[in-house]
Amino acid sequence: MNFDLNEEQLAVQKMVRDFVANEITPNAKEWDIKEEFPMDLWKKMGDLGIIGTSIPEEYEGSGMDFISHAIVAEELGYGCSSMRGTYSVNISLVAKTILKWGTEEQIKKYVPRIATGEIFGCYGLTEPDSGSDAASMKSTAEQDGDYYILNGNKMWITHSDVSEVSLIFAKTDKDAGARGITCFLVEKGTPGFTPQPIHEKIGLKAQNTGEINMDNVRVHKDTILGPVGRGFAVAMSALDNARFTVAAGCVGTAQAALDIAKEYARERVQFGKPIATKQLVQQLIANAALEIEMGRLLVYRAGFLKNKDVRNTRETCMAKYFCGEMVNRVTYDMMQVLGGYSFSGEYPLERMYRDSRINTLYEGTSQIQQLIIGNAELEMPAF
Ligand SMILES: Cc1cc2nc3c(=O)[nH]c(=O)nc-3n(C[C@H](O)[C@H](O)[C@H](O)COP(=O)(O)OP(=O)(O)OC[C@H]3O[C@@H](n4cnc5c(N)ncnc54)[C@H](O)[C@@H]3O)c2cc1C
Numbered sequence: 001m002n003f004d005l006n007e008e009q010l011a012v013q014k015m016v017r018d019f020v021a022n023e024i025t026p027n028a029k030e031w032d033i034k035e036e037f038p039m040d041l042w043k044k045m046g047d048l049g050i051i052g053t054s055i056p057e058e059y060e061g062s063g064m065d066f067i068s069h070a071i072v073a074e075e076l077g078y079g080c081s082s083m084r085g086t087y088s089v090n091i092s093l094v095a096k097t098i099l100k101w102g103t104e105e106q107i108k109k110y111v112p113r114i115a116t117g118e119i120f121g122c123y124g125l126t127e128p129d130s131g132s133d134a135a136s137m138k139s140t141a142e143q144d145g146d147y148y149i150l151n152g153n154k155m156w157i158t159h160s161d162v163s164e165v166s167l168i169f170a171k172t173d174k175d176a177g178a179r180g181i182t183c184f185l186v187e188k189g190t191p192g193f194t195p196q197p198i199h200e201k202i203g204l205k206a207q208n209t210g211e212i213n214m215d216n217v218r219v220h221k222d223t224i225l226g227p228v229g230r231g232f233a234v235a236m237s238a239l240d241n242a243r244f245t246v247a248a249g250c251v252g253t254a255q256a257a258l259d260i261a262k263e264y265a266r267e268r269v270q271f272g273k274p275i276a277t278k279q280l281v282q283q284l285i286a287n288a289a290l291e292i293e294m295g296r297l298l299v300y301r302a303g304f305l306k307n308k309d310v311r312n313t314r315e316t317c318m319a320k321y322f323c324g325e326m327v328n329r330v331t332y333d334m335m336q337v338l339g340g341y342s343f344s345g346e347y348p349l350e351r352m353y354r355d356s357r358i359n360t361l362y363e364g365t366s367q368i369q370q371l372i373i374g375n376a377e378l379e380m381p382a383f
Contacts, residue, residue, distance in 0.1 A: 005067070012068045016050055016075040024079035025348075031082065031206035032351050035199075037162075038206075042086065046117025051087065055095055060112035066303040070248035074296075077252030081355035082206035084249035089158045090114050092241040094121030094167060098185070101226035101234050106185060110165050119164035123242075124154040124212055125235050131156075132368050133383075134169075135178035135232060139214065141170040148172070148224075150184065150193075150217040156362070160195040160210035164188050167238070168214070169231045181231035185223045192217040203354035240313055243320035243363050244302050250323035250359050251295045254330040257352050258288045261334035264341075275337070284337055288330045295323040314376035321369035324359035331356045 054069040055061020076084035095114040113119045130136045139152025166186045173180030192215040226234045265276035298319035305312035331353040335342035342349045360366040371382045
């Protein structure tokens with residue numbers, strides 16, 4: 001067993017860490033307040049190869065392994081969770097899913113442009129009445145010769161309003177449950193396809209989230225991603241990649257919160273000494289350090305399996321479940337170290353705390369991760 005990062009992974013870590021320190025951390029507060037995503041910076045990241053990390057070079061990616069992919073997510077999460085989320089959705093949910101299931105034509109049409117930051121993609125699975133139980137979706141796709149007519153609504157879709165291409169899951173067979181779902185690649189501007197942003201979110205304010213209304217949206221059968229009726233498998237394979245990226249991002253955000261708290265604790269004096277000398281403060285710091293290390297090991301273990309291209313759903317869910325809960329505990333506790341000062345925008349902890357809340361909710365709630373892990377252990381599904 002080898003716990004060392006290799007030379008390439010160390011180089012990626014240094015490059016992205018420097019980029020985040022110079023370009024992301026100093027600006028994240030402003031993006032959050034203005035609810036603005038920095039498109040220019042995103043394109044710059046595309047030029048540097050930071051977006052298409054684990055996309056093959058032949059499709060304009062950097063051809064890196066999954067550990068490097070996780071390192072990039074971790075470093076982005078250190079600076080700004082909205083930025084990390086944008087990386088997760090574009091690469092893990094969309095580009096890698098098109099790569100896995102798409103025809104050569106579909107891959108060439110979308111993946112290079114996503115990998116270089118030229119366009120955004122989104123993943124439309126959730127609906128107003130179906131979240132955890134995605135297979136109960138109501139959206140339909142009725143065949144009409146060489147075309148399909150899509151109708152229905154999607155809810156909570158990251159980038160719905162700003163994407164050139166949307167992975168849309170809909171029922172081609174209403175009576176076949178999960179086996180009746182098909183995935184379509186729907187382009188922006190297709191008549192009847194109307195995305196709308198959702199405002200007043202608690203966190204991830206710099207990242208676009210929205211709804212999609214589909215009213216007789218006519219798409220050609222060539223837009224189908226993967227086989228007809230295999231959309232649920234397409235959706236779950238995307239989540240296997242995205243949960244990994246979310247988990248890595250959580251490790252980065254938790255690490256940032258710990259670093260801020262350590263620096264503060266060394267300087268803040270109460271009862272005549274730095275609070276860093278107080279045992280109960282050290283307990284908060286020690287527990288955070290331990291939890292971050294545990295999370296990082298779970299992420300790297302899942303990445304190790306992904307590099308070997310072996311089944312890793314159990315390990316990825318463990319990483320996502322643990323890290324999603326862990327970053328909430330750590331940001332909460334690190335606010336405790338800063339006391340009242342953590343409660344204002346003077347320190348980025350309040351944003352990190354708000355942004356962290358999503359990680360137990362999306363890409364499958366913590367309960368759903370537990371049920372997947374339980375199923376893997378017991379070989380008896382709870383669904
Ligand atoms: C900011 C944001 C961005 C998002 N981005 C996307 C996106 O890009 N694409 C997309 O498709 N979706 C996206 N989502 C949706 C997200 O994935 C869902 O919110 C999530 O899957 C949970 O579904 P739900 O909100 O409908 O909750 P529900 O499924 O209604 O769950 C409510 C509660 O019931 C629990 N529960 C449900 N079933 C069970 C069970 N069998 N056993 C035990 N407990 C259970 C859940 O764990 C949860 O605590 C996003 C959501 C948000 C908030």
